[in-house]
Amino acid sequence: MQLETNTASYHISFGSGLLQSIGQCITDLFDFLPTKVIVLSDDKVAPLYGQTVCTSVQTVVPDTKIFVVQHGEQSKSLTVYDQVVGYMLENNFDRKSLVIALGGGVVGDLAGFVAATYMRGIPFIQVPTTILAHDSSVGGKVAINHPLGKNTIGAFYQPKAVIYDVDTLKTLPKEQLDSGIAEVVKHGHIHSPELIDWLMENYYKIDQLNQATLADMLYRSCLVKANIVSQDEREQGIRAYLNFGHTIGHSIESALGYGNIPHGIAVAIGMVTAAIIGYQKGITPKHVLDQVISVNKFLGLPMRLPKEVTYDKILQYIQYDKKNVGGFLTFVLLKDIGAPEIFKGITKEEVLDALYYQLNIALDVTKG
Ligand SMILES: NC(=O)c1ccc[n+]([C@@H]2O[C@H](COP(=O)([O-])OP(=O)(O)OC[C@H]3O[C@@H](n4cnc5c(N)ncnc54)[C@H](O)[C@@H]3O)[C@@H](O)[C@H]2O)c1
Ligand SMILES: O=C(O)C(=O)C[C@@H](O)[C@H](O)[C@H](O)COP(=O)(O)O
Ligand SMILES: [Zn+2]
Numbered sequence: 001m002q003l004e005t006n007t008a009s010y011h012i013s014f015g016s017g018l019l020q021s022i023g024q025c026i027t028d029l030f031d032f033l034p035t036k037v038i039v040l041s042d043d044k045v046a047p048l049y050g051q052t053v054c055t056s057v058q059t060v061v062p063d064t065k066i067f068v069v070q071h072g073e074q075s076k077s078l079t080v081y082d083q084v085v086g087y088m089l090e091n092n093f094d095r096k097s098l099v100i101a102l103g104g105g106v107v108g109d110l111a112g113f114v115a116a117t118y119m120r121g122i123p124f125i126q127v128p129t130t131i132l133a134h135d136s137s138v139g140g141k142v143a144i145n146h147p148l149g150k151n152t153i154g155a156f157y158q159p160k161a162v163i164y165d166v167d168t169l170k171t172l173p174k175e176q177l178d179s180g181i182a183e184v185v186k187h188g189h190i191h192s193p194e195l196i197d198w199l200m201e202n203y204y205k206i207d208q209l210n211q212a213t214l215a216d217m218l219y220r221s222c223l224v225k226a227n228i229v230s231q232d233e234r235e236q237g238i239r240a241y242l243n244f245g246h247t248i249g250h251s252i253e254s255a256l257g258y259g260n261i262p263h264g265i266a267v268a269i270g271m272v273t274a275a276i277i278g279y280q281k282g283i284t285p286k287h288v289l290d291q292v293i294s295v296n297k298f299l300g301l302p303m304r305l306p307k308e309v310t311y312d313k314i315l316q317y318i319q320y321d322k323k324n325v326g327g328f329l330t331f332v333l334l335k336d337i338g339a340p341e342i343f344k345g346i347t348k349e350e351v352l353d354a355l356y357y358q359l360n361i362a363l364d365v366t367k368g
Helices: 019-029 046-058 078-090 105-120 166-171 175-191 193-207 211-231 238-243 246-256 263-280 286-299 311-320 348-367
Strands: 002-004 009-015 037-042 064-069 098-103 124-128 141-146 149-156 161-165 329-336 339-346
Touching: 002 211, 009 211, 019 046, 019 124, 019 161, 037 046, 037 078, 037 105, 046 064, 046 098, 046 166, 064 078, 078 105, 078 141, 098 105, 105 124, 105 141, 105 149, 149 246, 149 311, 161 166, 166 211, 175 193, 175 211, 175 238, 175 263, 175 286, 175 329, 175 339, 193 211, 193 286, 211 238, 238 329, 238 339, 246 263, 246 311, 246 329, 263 286, 263 329, 263 348, 286 329, 311 348
Parallel strands: 009 161, 037 064, 037 098, 098 124, 124 161
Antiparallel strands: 002 009, 141 149, 329 339
16 A cells, blocks of 8 residues: 655555565665664564564664663653663764664654654654554654643654554454554544444454454555545644544543553543534434444443543543644544544533533443
């Protein structure tokens, strides 16, 4: 799959055994080989795949080093960013060096932000290893978190390539499956009713981690993402649709302290809240709200806020959402499945009403 934006054009490869060929990819991508390569990974992924990647890259760039951060959302921080940049400076990484992000969305966002800012920008390649990272590795949003707001320190900076070796998914813990599927559901709700149907029909194989079905799902979901990003790289309009469920989702993540809920799980809850807000405003038809709820139920995705998150905290953190303009809360709401729209000026009362409603349906669903 090729993604064309205003600033870049790059290939997203899906397949088996791709980690072993990253060295060759680098040769194909660059007229002049990078001077040095830093492979950024985390302490769960590096022991599994770090050596394979480094060995492949070292065949073309002998000066390749791996830098390993702790796994988890806490690594998307200024502190860890500072450690990576410090390491690169001390080891004489220059403007012709290359960053490779080997891992899930945390490593991808962090490494991308390092690449975007190190000496005002050096190239990077995304090597995603989670299901969720089909979303994070494509499209060039790179960021770290501030304690007050998710991804509030970041950039739009496209990778030179995305290399998705689906063999890596064999070691992904099962609990990461749901989080990744939530972003597939999001892509379906905003752009592709067919993707939702496909997901429901194929869920048995997905749940069994059937590799071919997983690869098919990632391809279908990436198509949606690539389509939207190619039309609106810098979120001047329709790219905000990709934020469906994220206003509340990000607030839940911030309220719990980063790393205490997987991103996709928070988004799954946020999609239900957004569907309720839309329903209560007369924008989202009841059958669409019902479908959002039933898809979550079918896939075993949660419906309600974690008990520890108070409504006050949600109202506090939604203030820092990047979609807000001039202090007006902005939500992506559904007019239909596959037909989102951006709504400015949602009030805190409307959000609170939706959260009460959500608690009640969540209780009903649990009873049922
Ligand atoms: N930039 C974007 O457009 C975008 C889109 C969606 C999400 N995100 C960001 O992505 C992050 C979440 O990404 P994630 O869900 O991939 O989380 P993650 O990167 O934390 O990975 C989840 C866990 O799985 C482990 N892991 C990863 N790959 C593995 C493998 N193949 N085998 C065994 N273990 C493996 C990791 O060590 C980690 O513990 C969030 O910070 C979110 O904000 C960004
Ligand atoms: O690519 C996008 O655009 C998205 O919104 C994708 C989201 O799934 C992702 O979580 C993104 O990082 C959220 O963006 P943000 O601008 O709200 O931080
Ligand atoms: Zn997301």
